[in-house]
Amino acid sequence: MNPRTPAFPSKTPNMGTTIFTVMSALATETGAVNLGQGFPDFGCDPKLLEMVTQAMNEGLNQYPPMTGVAPLREAMSAKIQALYGRHYDPVSEITVTAGATQAILTVILAIVHPGDEVIVLEPCYDSYVPNIELAGGVVVRVPLTPGTFRPDFDKIQAAITPRTRAILINSPHNPSGMVWTREEMLRLQDILDPTDVLLISDEVYEHMVYAPNRHWSAAQFDGLAARAFIVSSFGKTYHVTGWKIGTVAAPASMSAEFRKIHQFNVFTVNTPMQHGLARYMADPRPYLELPAFYQHKRDLFREGLASTRFRLLPGEGTYFQCVDISGLSVPEKDLGEAEFCKWLTTEIGVAAIPLSAFYGDGFDQQVIRFCFAKKDETLKLALQRLARL
Structure with missing residues (x-):
């Protein structure tokens, strides 16, 4: 007797693995600095x-x-x-x-x-x-x-x-x-x-x-x-x-x-x-002081990115920084956001997330997202690699 696993219709046929899981796995596989998924690489108090x-x-x-x-x-x-x-x-x-x-x-x-x-x-x-x-x-x-x-x-x-x-x-x-x-x-x-x-x-x-x-x-x-x-x-x-x-x-x-x-x-x-x-x-001090804590990291990251050809979008809040990649002088800038992020991870050694992943129709506006909730040394290493752009 060969037991058979019953087939059943999927409730979520169009649902796949999240882009965060995909990019984090690729970052681990390639040894890239993971600025994709939104989590700190430092400990709590x-x-x-x-x-x-x-x-x-x-x-x-x-x-x-x-x-x-x-x-x-x-x-x-x-x-x-x-x-x-x-x-x-x-x-x-x-x-x-x-x-x-x-x-x-x-x-x-x-x-x-x-x-x-x-x-x-x-x-x-x-x-x-x-x-x-x-x-x-x-x-x-x-x-x-x-x-x-x-x-x-x-x-x-x-x-x-x-x-x-x-x-x-x-x-x-x-x-x-x-x-x-x-x-x-x-x-x-x-x-x-x-x-x-x-x-x-x-x-x-x-x-x-x-x-x-x-x-x-x-x-x-x-x-x-x-x-x-x-x-x-x-x-x-x-x-x-x-x-x-x-x-x-x-x-x-x-x-x-x-x-x-x-x-x-x-x-x-x-x-x-x-x-x-x-x-x-x-x-209340830990949450009252949090804006200054993250603003330091945001400013450090934005200052480093200013020497690249990424165009910085406003960074009013969160621990994410979006950049426009359309001004880059590399052939890969002509890739879609998702393929560019994979190239950035494997070839430059920094993982990011394409904004197209946040749209139902995959709208591609040549914008990607970095997470700066990282140790200063992590951000500096990422910036050192991104300076190649």
């Missing part, structure tokens, strides 16, 4: 590790409440109040998640019915579209303005229909580094005001905004906060991306729907890490 270890030693190792441990929800409530002037009830309006990606998927599963439309602004983080499709929703793609990546509100307004369930925004923006202004947030508020459209506000890079810019959270606008799921990430803020811990803040009625899905998705999140993070948040 040892004090944070000590606080997590202390929580473990205190026996805080069993299931926490489904919504997250109370001290961490209370710490997030206090932080949002201090930074953005809005109170979220830590009992009914803040939920601890297994990272921001799980948070966004859970929001979408909670609110999107089959056939509902969800607006995404392209280029967008690569989990958004699969999340919507898994929920049976219809993806409505609205392009950000090429070159500046600023929102086009005429196109956003035109995309709203009676079937629009939600719009997903991301500021500071991955991959471009664009930061929404106060005026842009107010314009979105005005557009959404007469509708029942929900807002998913991905704010994981909230503490990586560089002067003279500032982060405007959906929590700061009454009309947006009343309809918004606001997603935050401890991994991004505290250099612990592998911990996969984030939060969702939303009005109580919306949080109740979110938690219905969350309880059967992951149920809950790593207990001692939650307690360690809660204790660490008693000192």
Whole structure:
């Protein structure tokens, strides 16, 4: 008897391996400096590790409440109040998640019915579209303005229909580094005001905004906060991306729907890490000082790139820097973004990500993205190699 594995129709026939996995594997294979995937190559504050270890030693190792441990929800409530002037009830309006990606998927599963439309602004983080499709929703793609990546509100307004369930925004923006202004947030508020459209506000890079810019959270606008799921990430803020811990803040009625899905998705999140993070948040300096920390790295990287023929795009926020490759004087500049990034990795020894990977139709505008969340010596090595261009 030869057992046969049953064949079945794929739910996601068009879904492949992410570009981040592909480029990171190529960087490892070739020994390239990996400025592709967005993670630090340096450690977190040892004090944070000590606080997590202390929580473990205190026996805080069993299931926490489904919504997250109370001290961490209370710490997030206090932080949002201090930074953005809005109170979220830590009992009914803040939920601890297994990272921001799980948070966004859970929001979408909670609110999107089959056939509902969800607006995404392209280029967008690569989990958004699969999340919507898994929920049976219809993806409505609205392009950000090429070159500046600023929102086009005429196109956003035109995309709203009676079937629009939600719009997903991301500021500071991955991959471009664009930061929404106060005026842009107010314009979105005005557009959404007469509708029942929900807002998913991905704010994981909230503490990586560089002067003279500032982060405007959906929590700061009454009309947006009343309809918004606001997603935050401890991994991004505290250099612990592998911990996969984030939060969702939303009005109580919306949080109740979110938690219905969350309880059967992951149920809950790593207990001692939650307690360690809660204790660490008693000192606000780590996240208040983060903009200056990353601005130094951004400036170091931009200064080095200025000696190449890359054209620097604005770097208002995040730990990403986008560059236009159309002015390079190498034959490979005529490759598409994806092929250029593979060439850059194998021949120059630096991995980057093509912006075309963030568009559904693979729109190629000759722009690639580097991550500068690296040690200074890592950035200097990458710049030394890139100087060949």
